[in-house]
Amino acid sequence: MNELTTRTITGLLLIALTLFATVQGGMIFAVFVALIATGVYWEWWRMVQGWNVLWKVGGFLFALIPAIALLWVRDRSVAGLELVIWIYIVTWATDIGAYAAGRNIGGPKLAPRVSPNKTWAGLIGGILAAGFLGALWADYAGLNATYFWIGAPFGAAAQLGDLFESWMKRRAGVKDSGNLLPGHGGLFDRVDGLLVVAFLTGLLVVAEAL
Structure with a gap:
């Protein structure tokens, strides 16, 4: 079995x-999210061995806070399933x-010292895809109009997470x-x-609830 198939x-x-x-939501989703967050932190911990202890504390928060956000969005917000x-x-x-x-386009590299394979074309392609498909789902699911527009900037933010x-x-x-x-590779990847x-x-x- 070749790598692409795998x-x-x-x-x-x-x-x-x-x-x-x-x-399924509820306990099943909570356990699933907890397992993913734990796996991410374990991989983070292994990568930062020998780094400042603040990296280990930061990694805990980096895995925990988004996990809490997912659980909150799923079970505590209006249209939680559709929003997740x-x-x-x-x-x-x-x-x-x-x-x-x-x-398919290639071109100038985005950040060759950090990730040699990423290009500006890839950045733009990711932003456009996130904006288009995010808007389609927001419209179909009847989400707040805000989510119709913010797919693109959130797609850019996702790529910043990837670069980090x-x-x-x-x-x-x-x-x-x-x-x-x-x-x-790993869960964090x-x-x-x-x-x-x-x-x-x-x-x-x-912010919407305030």
């Missing part, structure tokens, strides 16, 4: 498991759009954050952008 199968299984836990799916769509669209544009993790891996001297997911989008969405939900 990556595709793993990705589809992850999506199916994520959507199942999200639709919006978070997924924006994040996944960003990844797919960036990959497709970067691979790439910088951490380069400093730590590792290719992937872990090896739990065949074809993908897969949810780096999602952590940022979940956090920002949680802030928006809290």
